[in-house]
Amino acid sequence: MNTHSAPLIAKNLVKRYGEQTMALDGVDLRIEPGESVAIMGPSGSGKTTLLHSLAGVITPTSGDVQWKDREMSSMRDGERTRLRRNDFGFVFQSGQLLPELPCVENVALPLMLQGTSRVEAVNRAMPILAQLGLGGMESRRPGELSGGQAQRVAIARALITTPGVVFADEPTGALDQHTSAEVMEILTSSTRAYGASLVVVTHDPNVARWCSRTVMMQDGKIFSEFRAPSDATTQESAR
Amino acid sequence: MNLLHLWVLLRKRTREANRDFGDPGAITGVLTVIAFASVTALLLVVVGGVGAFAARAELPNASENAQTYLVFAYIAAGLLLVPLATMGGAAARLIVARRDERLANLRLLGATTSQITGLSALDAASQSIAGALLGAVAYFGLIPLVGLVPFEGHGFGFAELWVGAPLLVGVVVAVVVLGIASAVLGLRRVVVSPLGVTKRESTPGLGAIRLAVLAVALIAMVVATSTPAASIAFIAIVLVIGLATLNVVGPFFVGVVGRLYVSGARSAPDLLAARRIIDDPKTAWRSVGGVALATFIAGLASVMALFSKASNPEEQLFMTDVSTGGYLTLAIAGVLAAISTGVTQAGRVISQREQYRNLHLAGAEVEVLEKARMRETVVPMVAVVGLALGASALFMLPVLGAGFFSSIPVLLRFVASVVFAVGLVLLGAGASRGLARAAAAL
Secondary structure (H helix, E strand, O other): OOOOOOOEEEEEEEEEEOOOEEEEEEEEEEEOOOOEEEEEOOOOOOHHHHHHHHOOOOOOOEEEEEEOOEEHHHOOHHHHHHHHHHOEEEEOOOOOOOOOOOHHHHHHHHHHHOOOOHHHHHHHHHHHHHHOOOOOOOOOOHHHOOHHHHHHHHHHHHHOOOOOEEEEEOOOOOOOHHHHHHHHHHHHHHHHHOOOEEEEEEOOHHHHOOOOEEEEEEOOEEEEEEEOOOOHHHHHHHO | OOHHHHHHHHHHHHHHHHHHHOOOHHHHHHHHHHHHHHHHHHHHHHHHHHHHHHHHHOOOOOOOOHHHHHHHHHHHHHHHHHHHHHHHHHHHHHHHHOHHHHHHHHHHOOOOHHHHHHHHHHHHHHHHHHHHHHHHHHHHHHHHHHHOOOEOOEOOOHHHHOOOHHHHHHHHHHHHHHHHHHHHHOOHHHHHOOOOOOOOOOOOOOOOHHHHHHHHHHHHHHHHOOOOOOOHHHHHHHHHHHHHHHHHHHHHHHHHHHHHHHHHOOOHHHHHHHHHHHHOHHHHHHHHHHHHHHHHHHHHHHHHHHHOOOOOHHHHHHHHHHHHHHHHHHHHHHHHHHHHHHHHHHHHHHHOHHHHHHHHHOOOOHHHHHHHHHHHHHHHHHHHHHHHHHHHHHHHHHHHOOHHHHOHHHHHHHHHHHHHHHHHHHHHHHOOHHHHHHHHOO
């Protein structure tokens, strides 16, 4: 059971940069435990700003994000950093793995940052790598992996702390279509298996289709949302 | 738009971006200029010092030790040339640290090789010229201070330490050429593969051939010890062999230290620091190699006290002056080591800024990242001081015997000198703290 499971609730989020730029203009969003949500929209619509606000990376100008009955705006910077370390996982488009660490240590690093010993952290990282099809690659460095393999390592790293929510910002942006589908299949199935919610920022409808719900953004607002007609299992059999 | 206009436009926009967005990269420009200024100023001081001793040796009333003073001045200058060149290289690397991505983008847009080369040369020239000119001005400020240090009973006047206009211009030009050449020579990756993602495959270990160098040095030392120990030329050979060996063996030694460190690493900061040392032992050595030299020099300077039982006042004055010269060389080496460490660290932070930011975004405390960064310097430094101590002992014991270790005042002086050098280097490493925090900022 995922002890970090809880709803993530955004209320009337507003984020202003300078005098004129309104990145978020009154956004309400509720993400249930175990749900997968895609945030789509054109460039400049506020997708990444919304993701960063939900993850406690930035504080909104007004409005709030609630996690486990606490409002993130009331947290100090150190508390939000701890939150990101203990309760959330992150998958970026690129540049997230440390090139000097072998894969198993990249995956183990979040646990070590929590204070877990290296031996225990590595022992916990090995089976996750095997589950994601990377058994035997533990000692390889990120530069020796393909793009898809590197993203699987990133997913393993995001999941090792058993997070409540995994945030993915354009996780397949640097991959070809076939590899993108593989990565999304692993991302959605593994987050589901770990009982974590998934929030994916993407401009690609083929990526959004893997999530159970899609919200569409424009000019800092959510203007529509819809639920996927089928879940990932159905998509897999259709392929 | 011609190349110069394009360069001016890019510089202007970069300054605006730095001002508007607090780009930490703005600091690198300042650090680069400081590094080139330091190289220029200290090189001029060293050359001026040698010239001053040479001039005194040619005076009609020169003392009988004047030529010996000159030889020691050459030895000190030789010892300092390596860290001077190392820091010049570090400054040049800092110029290129941030520019590859921008130049690669220009290349993808269709800029030709000659345009990229020209822009890079203009960038390097502007910073190295600014640094070299600032260094020349600083040299004028340093002359009165250096002149206060007495040799043969009195300090040096301005005219004695002044290198002359032609040499001043020559040094300034040499520093500028160094900066431009380094920037242009480092362009190959941008020109050949602008889309290239840095592929960090397993780092090939530094060859154990470097240990063979040490073996050769030891053999040379054995041969040299057959020469009567009183010969100045013998001491010079000992020093040159020692210094050359340190610089060749150093990176290999640091790599071994990194591997030992990683096998015992338990915490995140230790693991990160150890892996970074293993990933790039040459840069790790460059960060702390100056301390090795300073420790070596500290050993020499302290050891002079063993010969302080002079039989007459002239001999006493000579030995005191040799010791003074040793400590002056140590002070310059310590300052060079500190600036070199600061510049190298700044370059590392800039090249790793995306990782810093992503780690902090994923929940790593900035303090943890800072601990890793400092351990990346401190661990090799402690090991390197040990190596330099060993090298000092290895090369000095056949000459001086165990008397070095039995004299408490000598040992205390030695320890104080090493602490001074280490403290300066830690100061240099800590100078990048603000840059690292800014790089991690979300």
